[in-house]
Amino acid sequence: MLVDERLWALFKRHWRYTLTYWSVFFSFGLCIAFLGPTILDLRCQTQSTLQQITWVFFSQQFFLLLGSTLGGLFKRTLSSSLSVLCCCTLIISLVFAIIPLCHHVVLLSVALALTGTAMGLIDTIANQQLVKLYQKDSAVFLQALHFFIGLGALVSPLVADPFLAEDSCVLNGNWTTNSSSSSPDLQHLRNTMAGKGTVPHNISHYPLHTEGIITTKVSFAFWIMALINLPIPLAVFILMYHERLLPCFSPSPPLLSRDSLSSTTTTASEKSEQGHGVTFACFNPEKLRGRPPSFFLLHFLGGAILFITDGIIGSYAGFVYTYAVSPPLSMGYKTAGCLDSVFWASITAGRLAFIYLSYRYTATRLLVFSLVGVILVQCMILLLYYSQVFIFIGTCLLGLCISSVFPCLLAYTEDILNYKGCATTVLVTSAGTGEMVMQVAVGSVIHSQGSYTFLLSGVIASFIGFSLFLFLLYVQRIHRNCQPESPKDIDMTEKPMSGDQ
CATH class of the missing domain: 1.20.1250.20 (MFS general substrate transporter like domains)
Known part of the structure; x- marks a missing residue:
């Protein structure tokens, strides 16, 4: 079906x-x-x-x-x-x-x-x-x-x-x-x-x-x-x-x-947590004392990955026009002005496509596919930096690949942490911070070193983001082993799927 x-x-x-x-x-x-x-x-x-x-x-x-x-x-x-x-x-x-x-x-x-x-x-x-x-x-x-x-x-x-x-x-x-x-x-x-x-x-x-x-x-x-x-x-x-x-x-x-x-099903302990008088109960110091280090590391790594990936989105949307009108591409104003629209349209189309893909495949597989795709696309844009045609193709492919990272990583991280709700705030705030900070950083580098550094910055950030994700997978295994044996602690990252994977 x-x-x-x-x-x-x-x-x-x-x-x-x-x-x-x-x-x-x-x-x-x-x-x-x-x-x-x-x-x-x-x-x-x-x-x-x-x-x-x-x-x-x-x-x-x-x-x-x-x-x-x-x-x-x-x-x-x-x-x-x-x-x-x-x-x-x-x-x-x-x-x-x-x-x-x-x-x-x-x-x-x-x-x-x-x-x-x-x-x-x-x-x-x-x-x-x-x-x-x-x-x-x-x-x-x-x-x-x-x-x-x-x-x-x-x-x-x-x-x-x-x-x-x-x-x-x-x-x-x-x-x-x-x-x-x-x-x-x-x-x-x-x-x-x-x-x-x-x-x-x-x-x-x-x-x-x-x-x-x-x-x-x-x-x-x-x-x-x-x-x-x-x-x-x-x-x-x-x-x-x-x-x-x-x-x-x-x-x-x-x-x-x-x-x-x-x-x-909501467990009795969760119900008592939800009824607790603390405004943000899962970050209550009393409740954090017994947490293993992996709990905090998972929040940090998830936020760091989205800091990078949303930073890539913000900096690419912000400076792809500046790169396109500069040598060696030297595109016309009207043609280069379409790149930003192509990028956002491809992100929108990608999220529409990933609605179905998220049903068919696990968040882990989709994240690996997306992050590796971001690296490959940005490397190809870097190698073919002189091609006006490929800047449009690469912009479209980059938008498709990076579009699903935020929702997939949010679902995956909350899944690991049993839906306590804290991860959402950390991830959303980290993503917004990365979007703002990386635009300023990339803009400063372009201003001082030239437009080619725009592509180089994207490639470096992509490799850092994927490396952080691999570390997240490792920490997730450690965190799962630290949890007490209970039905709630069964690994939920590989949710049952109908259909071949």
Whole structure:
């Protein structure tokens, strides 16, 4: 059969929650991709310099990390998690609506800090709850969850594109003398800044005006995205009402008391842990005293691998255009500008394909395939650095290979640690940190050593990531041997599969 009956039965049992978590990740994806294409129009709207407007990148990314960390500090009850998700998705719609009213760069930075915090909370909580919901079967549903990030990231640039200014969106008295030469430079600058979170190193030579008549129409794009996103908090609210998680609306007890949301049996010790008064019980110092060193090492290694792989994604998306327009490729602005879109589209397609592959194969095999594929593809791009054709082929293959690493590793690590929930927070925060730090590091190396080091950095990072994964497999074996003999401690990394492997 194309779909396993047991998985289908689990999905039918939890479809409301699953679709809710998937939809909030679509909201997350909308926020990821809108800033790069619209940044020049937002510069005009705020009448700020390029150096000033690039601070909004930092504002969003820093508060995304903060939100990811805060997401792990909430009590992992369903009612509190859904309440936070409802508030976060509503905040995203409200911020989209008020961004056109932010006519100063400080106000815009504050608005994007709010979206960053909301994104971080969504990232941690939705991953946590989906893992808690499906446990050993979560890999398939996590792949679908992260597919919706890519879907949202594809939608927002498409919405924004018709409203972006084709020339300077701030007109002043000597506009007629500069208009003829501004369009190519603006197109080049827009592509340079379109990578997620990318801040160009040398942008002072672009003579863009800050005073004059503002002609941008980007406000309509943000209002449209606010309307697209608005049904999502409404859907979360309806789910809470349906499940009687809003005591002010229904005096009846929650439906959860009659129907457990776990796909596996919860032991008595786990129940006592869930009812513990500590906000983040699995990181309670009292509970950590008896843990073997392998427990902490597994968290560290999982976070380190995602630090590397999400860092590769962020740096590649941020600097592939810069590499393509530099020698020896020297591609045209418009052609090179397609590379970033090809990369994100291939990541989205890869996550869609891995939904089925996660059902057929174990997380271990998929991670080995993905990480080895990332190494081989980046080595081929490095060897064929002079080929304009292969940079497109390599970009597509890299996106397909690296797309599944985060959801697979999250499911695999939580599986090893018996779904305590702590790993999700560590992995999500590490991934976001790596994405930000590696972009800065790779950008600095490119600026000082030349564009070729962009490819070399990716290859080195890929080998480090795979080496860390091999070490993770070794530590997992040690950790399994350290556990007491009980049904709960049976190795769950090789889950039973229907079909040949």
